Amino acid sequence: MMDNASLLVVEDEPKIARLMADYLTTHGFEVTTLDHGDHVMPWLAKQAPSLILLDLMLPGKDGLTLCREIRQQWPHIAIIMVTAKVEEVDRLLGLELGADDYICKPFSPREVVARVKAVLRRSQAAAEPAPPAAGNAPVTLDEDGWQALANGQDLGLTAVEFQLLRVMMQAPGRIFSREQLMDHMYRDNRIVSERTVDSHIKKLRKKIHEALPELEIIRSVYGVGYKYQPEG
Structure with missing residues (x-):
């Protein structure tokens, strides 16, 4: 390939x-x-x-x-x-x-x-297709354009932020540890600080919050990691 x-x-x-x-x-x-x-x-x-x-x-x-x-x-x-x-x-x-x-x-x-x-x-x-999002999902992914859309508005994600969001959206409600997220993001076993994931998550949440201030769809689970939770 x-x-x-x-x-x-x-x-x-x-x-x-x-x-x-x-x-x-x-x-x-x-x-x-x-x-x-x-x-x-x-x-x-x-x-x-x-x-x-x-x-x-x-x-x-x-x-x-x-x-x-x-x-x-x-x-x-x-x-x-x-x-x-x-x-x-x-x-x-x-x-x-x-x-x-x-x-x-x-x-x-x-x-x-x-x-x-x-x-x-x-x-x-x-680049593999993600599972189709529910019709009322607050955020959708445009795989061809590498864009995340909130109510049709481009969130302006970097490639790494897009991949991070994509991984979590594939399993709504599942808690991903920082190590698991790093494994999905860096498949060559690169040694990366957990703070790297925290930094990406912080920027990703900020961009989503600017578009959807009433929702918190990426949630922290203290001592464990993060999850994508589109519903309340």
Whole structure:
């Protein structure tokens, strides 16, 4: 299913870009490389890659700015951030940016391929249709557009927030622990703090509350986790 997937490598160091492109190509991926941040958004307006390997430090627009802009316009495109700054890792895990994963330099080409395949598997799993919502459900999901709608209003969720809501909506009333939610969100067994889930939940609840101030449909169960409860 991942064969011939289209990838975009955004890297301004020619040797690294060539290394990643050559190795990914030998594993069946179609790879395009760009070396300047200002070229990314115009290219994406005409192309639709499955995944982007996005370097943090670029001439022109930097990787963080690009990640935000890509998430706003094309939330379905998977993003792996690439950085030589280990201290940036916590920021790259996606609390605000919505990046799907990160790779630290120096890296092995084999690691790059493994991360790409893992992220693509998660993206494909997230794209599987969710069970149909009840006709009077306060929130509905538009799977094709990666949108959550409250009374027809787009909640403006990030890709990670959308996946989190989707998981809980598949089992209304079920209590999900933070660990279970992380397993659904990060299927490559990445080590992520439970505070990451809390941060996503907080932002998700805020967006829902702004659209539906009279309802509390994502509820905390003290000491256990969270559940989607559309009814009172």
